[in-house]
Amino acid sequence: MTAASPDGIVPDSKDWTWTLQRACPDCGFEAGTVPADDLAGLIVALTAPWAGVLAGDGAARRPDAATWSPLEYGCHVRDVCRLFDERTRLVLEEDDPTFANWDQDETAVAQGYGEQDPAVVAHEVDAAADAWSRTVADVPDDAWERPATRSNGSRFDLLGLVRYGLHDLAHHLQDVGAARR
Template sequence: MDRCEECEFGYDAVAAGEVPGRLGGLAARYAEALAGVADIRRRPAPAVWSALEYTCHVRDVLRVQRERLDLALRVDGPQFVPMGREELVVTGAYNRQDPGAVLEALGAAAEVLGAAFAALGPEQLARVGLYPWPQPVPRTLLWLGRHTVHEGEHHLMDVRRMTSR
């Protein structure tokens, strides 16, 4: 995946040096978007997550991507384990979590991951791991950073869609 047709995110449009800043700004953008949603726990349709569930998912994506980054820096050619995104919504009781705590944790995870990417040089960004989604494909750490930015921005779009409902 190098481009998302739904949100028009282009992976190549994000330079390596932009990844930390794009991640670091996510918490404020989510807080602003959530403020515009009347009921952040309401699912607009049975198969569509609530605004809070999307926000919890992004928080957890940031945490999982940090673990994957660390693994790829320690091990040559690691195989990343799927995060179980659909299961986590239920087992993590996303819709019962405190929104303020979720935003705080999202911000902390974004800062930690952003700082980790800021510390990487070209050789490290070129390291490869087997990424599990949508099917197992070898991906560089630069792609991992860009994909994480995409996840944050794509789901921010999902949350913003709920402001008009």
């Protein structure tokens, strides 16, 4: 088991790439079956509930010391959208790029996720999702098989990369008890 970070959260060190091969038993999302034509719309649909989640009473309150608050999850979803937009663009611009490591737990501490304004974060989630969605909507049909590599050596094509990001969005709605639309 990995030790807790200074904020009490036990870092997630799992490799979630298996969610491209089968449904996630926790959230039920089947990332590997999403058609390319549905990706852009699902980015928006899977982030739409965050405005309501972040407007709720206690959005900044953790359910327990070792679990992120809805606000912290919202910040993470915003940053996932930003990161995957950047990575989508990188795959389109470079031949077989390798992505730098992104430590989500380190980012949460460094950016003070729990101290951010929920209303601002809700707006930022929408903006980041919209940007990534527009990037994905503009992917040419012949670019979905373009390859890339994560810092841990996991290989993706662009279709798999976007599907992988969608699972993250779906899964975190489950984490905060919000319904997927």
